[in-house]
Amino acid sequence: MSTTEHIETVIVGGGQAGLATGYHLARGGRPFVILEVGERIGDCWRGRWDSLRLFSPARFDGLPGLPYPGDAWSFPTREEFADYLQAYAAWAELPVRTGVRVRRVSYDGSRYLVETEHERYVAENVVIAAGYDRLPKTPPYATELAPDIRQLHAIDYRNPDQLRDGPVLIVGAGNSGADIAMELSASRRVLLSGPHPGQIPWRIERRAARVLTPALFFLFRHVLTVRTPMGRKLRPKVLAHSAPLIRIKSADLKAAGVERVARTAGVRDGLPELVDGQRPDVANVLWCTGFKPDISWIDLPVFDEDGEPAQRRGVVEGQPGLYFVGRLFQYAVASSMIQGVGRDAEHVVRHLVARAAVRSASTEDAHIGAEGADQEAGFI
Structure with missing residues (x-):
């Protein structure tokens, strides 16, 4: 690793789930970065078959804050939706770093370590929004x-x-x-x-x-x-x-x-x-037999034998600071759909922000307590 950067939250994945999470974090004023493996935002869609059109009408294809443009009852092509994601990230001024593949996510007992090929990020929170059901499943x-x-x-x-x-x-x-x-x-x-x-x-x-x-x-x-x-x-x-x-x-x-x-x-x-x-x-x-989870890069004890994370509405209660967005039926049928990721992302961010407030208050109390002890000892 050539550099190490500390940031409160790392979002892994710059598709619709990661961008929706970033939108809510930005509104909450929290520092974060989004790491996207594609060279461009939306490449996860550009890489699918040429004639693909979304199965949902455009009125259900917008992310939080920015409705999908044009005819509400049209069915966007893969290229059109990919371009929308790119425009969304620019509109919301989201800090997306493209061309970054996350090699490992681990926890050292107090902080998360997110390792890429050239950098390491130290974070209080990690949001897995990578659409990691991307290993092709064949018999x-x-x-x-x-x-x-x-x-x-x-x-x-x-x-x-x-x-x-x-x-x-x-x-x-x-x-x-x-x-x-x-x-x-x-x-x-x-x-x-x-x-x-x-x-x-x-x-x-x-x-x-x-x-x-x-x-x-x-x-x-x-x-x-x-x-x-x-x-x-x-x-x-x-x-x-x-x-x-x-x-x-x-x-x-x-x-x-x-x-x-x-x-x-x-x-x-x-x-x-x-x-x-x-x-x-x-x-x-x-x-056309679907996908199976790729969890090899998530070095955390949060998965069952089927690769399902032990989460409740995206919050991993047994691993504080770890979240998932965009999972199939994470909360509802809509959770992995474009129209559903925004609600799940908002729920996760509310939890994350509340956790950050508790951590901040604990740190402040500890600081005040230390000052009081110093005063009693005559140091200040």
């Missing part, structure tokens, strides 16, 4: 596919030109799998493998949806939370399975010629094998 049998089958995880997919000519098996039938299946169906045979995750019962892009969609996002934000019986019952299912289809419908996939097939169970003789025994002869396999 172990993926390595058994024949070498002439082109396979990609959704995190590496950009456009159809990456694939070989011929059919593609998409493993994972959630929103990403359905979106990519629709795109690829224009140029090749597409087989979509996996159980149907369900779908919202209306067309979110139609004018009539403008009555129903706000109710859906209200449900995600206020009803399906860890505080309600319905939310607590749903949470394990959300963590284990894909969310319902939002934009694409089963009828759309059928009309496009996408073939629904059984769940992929393994590989036999180099070909993917489905649970019904079929072995589709495909030239490509695209894994």
Whole structure:
């Protein structure tokens, strides 16, 4: 480490969760820095597939203090939303340092140590907002596919030109799998493998949806939370399975010629094998199988065997000063959505600011006590 810097709070991650947290810290007048691995703010979105559009209308895509500009019922592209994040950071004058990869977060008994390639930060608080569910999850049998089958995880997919000519098996039938299946169906045979995750019962892009969609996002934000019986019952299912289809419908996939097939169970003789025994002869396999937590850089005893932090609304009670924002169903279904990170960030910052006030008062009391002792001893 070439330099060491002391700052009250380090936010790891400069995506929507980190920026929303920074906004509330700035409003509270607390010193902080945001460390972002991308070379530009918004690169976490620019790196996704070319045709991606957000699943939520623009009216639900703004961060605290700055609504998303333009048509409230449009669906921003990945580039448009990335540019919004960059503009948001500039508008809020947030201290974001880009191109910084955090190698390790640890605790020495009194302070947090945040280590990067060239610097070390000493902090009273650390907010993990890194979207660390970014390790692509593929089944172990993926390595058994024949070498002439082109396979990609959704995190590496950009456009159809990456694939070989011929059919593609998409493993994972959630929103990403359905979106990519629709795109690829224009140029090749597409087989979509996996159980149907369900779908919202209306067309979110139609004018009539403008009555129903706000109710859906209200449900995600206020009803399906860890505080309600319905939310607590749903949470394990959300963590284990894909969310319902939002934009694409089963009828759309059928009309496009996408073939629904059984769940992929393994590989036999180099070909993917489905649970019904079929072995589709495909030239490509695209894994839309989600992500698993990358917690290797967080050197703190706060995770269970599944990599879930022991947190309550983002506050790690057993590790004072450590916070999470942007986790899947951290508090509500909306917690990992753009519309939900602002509320969770505000809650975390309220806790952080209150903790800072207690620490400050304790320090002041200790200082006054020391002065009193010195007076009694005749030193002052």
